[in-house]
Amino acid sequence: MQTRDRRTTTTVLALLLTLVLASAAAATPGQDAHDRGHGQAAGEEHPLPETPEDAAEEALAHAHDDHAEGHDDHGGGFHLDNIYKLLVKNLVPVFMGDAADPKAVKKTEEALYAWREVFFSFLVIIIMAAFFISVGRSLRERDPTRKQMFVETILGGLYGMFEQILGKDARRFAPYLGTLFIFILLNNWSGLIPLGFSSTSSLANTTLGLGLMTFLYVQYTGIRANGLGGYLYHFAGQPKSPVEWVFAIIIFPLEVVGEIIKPISLSLRLFGNIYGEETLIAVMVMLGAQFMGFLLGQFGDTGGTVAGFLPGIPFQVPFYFLVLIASTVQALVFTLLSTVYISLMLPHDHEEEAH
Amino acid sequence: METNGILVLALALAAFGSALGLGKAIEAAMNAMGRQPEAIGKIQTAMLIGCAFIEALAIYTLIAVLLLQQ
Numbered sequence: 001m002q003t004r005d006r007r008t009t010t011t012v013l014a015l016l017l018t019l020v021l022a023s024a025a026a027a028t029p030g031q032d033a034h035d036r037g038h039g040q041a042a043g044e045e046h047p048l049p050e051t052p053e054d055a056a057e058e059a060l061a062h063a064h065d066d067h068a069e070g071h072d073d074h075g076g077g078f079h080l081d082n083i084y085k086l087l088v089k090n091l092v093p094v095f096m097g098d099a100a101d102p103k104a105v106k107k108t109e110e111a112l113y114a115w116r117e118v119f120f121s122f123l124v125i126i127i128m129a130a131f132f133i134s135v136g137r138s139l140r141e142r143d144p145t146r147k148q149m150f151v152e153t154i155l156g157g158l159y160g161m162f163e164q165i166l167g168k169d170a171r172r173f174a175p176y177l178g179t180l181f182i183f184i185l186l187n188n189w190s191g192l193i194p195l196g197f198s199s200t201s202s203l204a205n206t207t208l209g210l211g212l213m214t215f216l217y218v219q220y221t222g223i224r225a226n227g228l229g230g231y232l233y234h235f236a237g238q239p240k241s242p243v244e245w246v247f248a249i250i251i252f253p254l255e256v257v258g259e260i261i262k263p264i265s266l267s268l269r270l271f272g273n274i275y276g277e278e279t280l281i282a283v284m285v286m287l288g289a290q291f292m293g294f295l296l297g298q299f300g301d302t303g304g305t306v307a308g309f310l311p312g313i314p315f316q317v318p319f320y321f322l323v324l325i326a327s328t329v330q331a332l333v334f335t336l337l338s339t340v341y342i343s344l345m346l347p348h349d350h351e352e353e354a355h
Numbered sequence: 356m357e358t359n360g361i362l363v364l365a366l367a368l369a370a371f372g373s374a375l376g377l378g379k380a381i382e383a384a385m386n387a388m389g390r391q392p393e394a395i396g397k398i399q400t401a402m403l404i405g406c407a408f409i410e411a412l413a414i415y416t417l418i419a420v421l422l423l424q425q
Contacts (some may be wrong), residue, residue, distance in 0.1 A: 001361075161400065162398060165400065264365070265411055268414060268418060269407060269410070269411045272414030272417050272418050273414060274422075275417075276414075332403060333403055333406075333407040334406055336403060
């Protein structure tokens, strides 16, 4: 037991060290005053300093301004390089051959890079499916394996949470909601791995999809639980007296609009939070690189002996822990709100008090 | 450049209001939890949902800033 404990501690420390070094290597060396001036001179197009191109080729991965390369679809902001981008950058020229037009190569790269959220989502799906299928195949009632106990802990906690909101109906909806939670959580966390990317940090491709899926599922649940008439009656505010029927004419469009707003606000919330976190970490990486450049300049080490293996001070590490917690909370919020929307559609006493 | 400054100010204002709201909500939830430790699970769930709605306002501002920024 004692040796295992020591080994675990060593492993964790080694992992942490690797993380620090890898994220430091992800920073771009050579962010000096000249580059900042250049960024400001071209301030109309990119508000933040841009990475010099030669350093970009040397670094394994580097912080840079996506907007400058026309990949950015929300206007401005930092992104760190990810493994898909490197794959596209290195493989497309090989497959297109030397004879291809550089403009066409660039266009193909951009078209392929637009699929990055899909790529990373599928990566997460494959990891999730492989893990859970392997656990599901070795389920044991007696003497469960460690993996099984781990999964049981997570699923038990999630199920308890759904049960508080949905009551006995939780059993029917737990598979969808639990999968939603684990998928969003893993997607959020995958942005913290060096060369990783959070597919939930884009609005249109992942979060809006998740929001729409929840919306459709909620409507389907409502129609199935209440029947089409009961479903529309619910939207009219459940009128009983003639006065309430008159008011129902006003309430009905309001309820419909409120229902349509729900998935949009769900996906906007998730996107905004995760995008903000990613930008925070990218900005901290850049800051660390700039500060390291400043320090090296002060000590006269312009040759880059130190910068070779530690290009930046890892300012972003304390924020990793913040982002770990915040990502979990966001995944939880998305799932809990979906649960609440489902519980509002189901015919029980929750309905009246929640309006 | 001036537009960006105004946008940052707008974001700061939104964060200020959102922080006030979150502080109030969490204060009340903490009080309730201290008074009734057996209801912690229910209070936490409700608090998280409320916090999400309050926080969403700041996030909308962030998205507007991202869209408008030059």
